[in-house]
Amino acid sequence: MVSAFRPDTLQEALAILHEHRVIPFAGGTDLMVQRRRGSGLLPTFEYPVLFIGHLDELKEVRSGDGKVRIGSVCPYSFLLGDERVPWSFKRVLIQIASPAIRNRGTVGGNIVNASPAGDTLPYLYAFDAEALVQKWDAQRLIHVRDLVTGPGQTALTPGELLTAVIIPQVPFNRFFYKKVGSRKANSCSKLSFLGIALVEDGVVLDVRMCFGAVAPTVVRDRKIEEELVGKEVGKMGDMIPGIVRTYESLIKPIEDQRCTIRYRKEISFRLLEHFLGTVLVL
Known part of the structure; x- marks a missing residue:
């Protein structure tokens, strides 16, 4: 039996993170593999799951002031169809896994999974991308290169959630x-x-x-x-x-x-x- 929360808003999700020890769940393409147990068996989660993949506040894409802001639970396939997303980033996204994975996988998940083989990470490092991290009563910006501290390790503290990725529009030819x-x-x-x-x-x-x-x-x-x-x-x-x-x-x-x-x-x-x-x- 897996316990779960399904908040209606981002603020509600942040409040749950503040009050409970939970595992944020967006697309689940990494989490379900990491916690699989075998055919016919439910995956194991040591803490309740916090579903956030449905939150519209985390699916926004904005551009302006020389930057593109991407919500952390935007699926790769959604970003491939958005004209505000840089073509260079799309060159990376289109090579991620299969269409089925691209329909579920998210940029935020790719970052916080912190795999050395994370597909989006070389691009985000090269463009000096920043991560917007929020708690129920505060927020901060941190470079993606500083957020990822090692294999499977990040600088997120208890109660924090990655809510957006901000990519500067760097001139290059x-x-x-x-x-x-x-x-x-x-x-x-x-x-x-x-x-x-x-x-x-x-x-x-x-x-x-x-x-x-x-x-x-x-x-x-x-x-x-x-x-x-x-x-x-x-x-x-x-x-x-x-x-x-x-x-x-x-x-x-x-x-x-x-x-x-x-x-x-x-x-x-x-x-x-x-x-x-x-x-x-x-």
Whole structure:
């Protein structure tokens, strides 16, 4: 028997979070897998479930002031059809799992699940996205990179709920995203790479590079990025080996049923080389 709450409003949900120890439940695409017990058996939840996936207040999408605000329980498929959602983010969303999962899975769930292989995380790190976190009597903004603290771990405190994700509209004219999996559809990520840059007259004005599923959290090194700003893309070739060597100390993947450590490292470096040596100079 699973106990549950189904609030009618966000404020009611926050009040329940304040008064009870519960497990927020939006799409359930991760929770149901994590708590499955086998055929014919109900999943196990150590605390009552708080259903929030139906709350309209958490399904809003707004754009303005150079930012896009996405409600935390917006399903991926809903976002794919919304013209306010950046095309670059849609390039990531369309590669998540299968249509059935995209109809249920949510951006908020992908963040708080805090998997190293979370599909949206490299994009949100690269764009310096912020999370709006609310309690029944307070709220705060925190960068997604600071909210995710480790595999399955976040900086959420008791009573807090992720209610929205805010993505700045960063200017760029180079974009590259690659998700590596066993097959095109319904695939968990073995690793992923996302790179964006602003290049004018052959000079790098901004560049951001993020790796997913190759460390406890997304790998992004701002120091390396800063060193590339002001460089001519035509002369980038001589710098690439040194940049790769720097990332060798940052990329620390695990070996699991999906692939080996060697594979994750080798493909990560090849994607990095492709971005720096090919995408930037287009």
